Amino acid sequence: MHAKPHLPEKPCLHCARPFAWRKKWARCWEEVRFCSERCKREHKSAQPSAHPSGHTNSRARSAA
């Protein structure tokens, strides 16, 4: 009688697919917005105007 029949779900902010609660998100489920790390990264990299436009050299950082 203690088994939960249904786990909470919500749509991924990036791919819009619904994903279910996972144990690793037990502590931060409310903050989770992506179904996977991949979506998280892709969404971030796809964010427009995260930085002031003008610099197209995104790899300039690696140069010391």
Ligand SMILES: [Zn+2]
């Ligand atoms: Zn996703």
